[in-house]
Amino acid sequence: MLSVFIFIIGACIGSFLNVCICRIPRRESIIFPRSQCKCGAQIPWWLNIPLVSWLLLKGKARCCGCNIPVRYFVVELLTAILFIIVFHLSDSLSNFIIGSGFCSLLLVIAFIDIDTMEIYDAMSIGGIFVGFIVSLFFPGWHNEQSNMASFTKSLSGACLGSGLVFWIAIIGEMVFKKEAIGCGDIKLLGTIGAFIGWKGCLFAILGGCLISTLISLPLLLVWKLAKAKNFTIPREIPFAPVLVVGSITYVLYGQNILNLLL
Numbered sequence: 001m002l003s004v005f006i007f008i009i010g011a012c013i014g015s016f017l018n019v020c021i022c023r024i025p026r027r028e029s030i031i032f033p034r035s036q037c038k039c040g041a042q043i044p045w046w047l048n049i050p051l052v053s054w055l056l057l058k059g060k061a062r063c064c065g066c067n068i069p070v071r072y073f074v075v076e077l078l079t080a081i082l083f084i085i086v087f088h089l090s091d092s093l094s095n096f097i098i099g100s101g102f103c104s105l106l107l108v109i110a111f112i113d114i115d116t117m118e119i120y121d122a123m124s125i126g127g128i129f130v131g132f133i134v135s136l137f138f139p140g141w142h143n144e145q146s147n148m149a150s151f152t153k154s155l156s157g158a159c160l161g162s163g164l165v166f167w168i169a170i171i172g173e174m175v176f177k178k179e180a181i182g183c184g185d186i187k188l189l190g191t192i193g194a195f196i197g198w199k200g201c202l203f204a205i206l207g208g209c210l211i212s213t214l215i216s217l218p219l220l221l222v223w224k225l226a227k228a229k230n231f232t233i234p235r236e237i238p239f240a241p242v243l244v245v246g247s248i249t250y251v252l253y254g255q256n257i258l259n260l261l262l
Contacts, residue, residue, distance in 0.1 A: 003084060010083030011050035014076035017104055021075070021111045024120065039064040050076045079107060085252055094138050099251055102195050106244040109188060113240035119184030124191050128158055131194025142197060157193030161201035165189045185239045192247045199258070200250040207246025208239060
């Protein structure tokens with residue numbers, strides 16, 4: 001029953017994340033007004049139940065019949081599943097709250113980056129400071145007894161993450177004669193490092209590069225084989241989503257993966 005409760009809480013949080021993903025790029029309040037359809041009609045609470053409403057409505061708005069993007073359902077389901085996994089892997093309530101909160105922040109950043117190719121400072125720089133505070137007052141998050149040892153892990157992770165990617169960006173710009181990595185990605189690596197330390201940061205970078213390669217190579221292969229005029233490969237690919245996948249993987253199973261590799 002507790003797992004069911006955590007799943008429901010996660011789905012509700014996912015519904016709120018959808019609001020953030022939709023409204024933050026438009027500079028709108030994430031609190032007011034109430035949820036509205038594209039046609040302007042307010043959505044009653046019984047048609048705004050996470051997961052259930054989308055399934056019952058079959059992805060169609062009741063008021064005007066317009067499509068409700070499947071992403072709304074995906075974000076709610078993904079958040080609920082992550083909450084369940086983090087809950088069962090956490091050895092304390094504080095670690096569960098920190099882990100689920102960190103995953104929620106990363107999901108918002110990833111989906112906004114997919115939509116807009118932007119990472120907002122309020123989430124990245126703000127995330128760095130939150131990571132510092134969490135590490136200072138909850139050393140158990142970094143498996144440390146000392147507050148200063150935990151904070152040192154956080155600080156070194158933020159510096160290494162943002163600093164390493166900064167120099168990769170500089171070298172990439174020199175080689176390709178254009179911006180290779182955006183400043184938003186650099187700040188995001190600072191957030192990731194502040195929360196999960198330098199090991200997690202390196203894990204996220206390597207995992208992100210691996211995922212990018214696995215995605216890009218099939219696209220290039222299809223383009224080469226098809227030689228279709230209407231088949232275009234995006235000139236810019238958002239890097240935040242793959243960093244997020246690497247970071248969440250580290251939060252959940254990173255230590256086990258490192259133990260197997262090392």
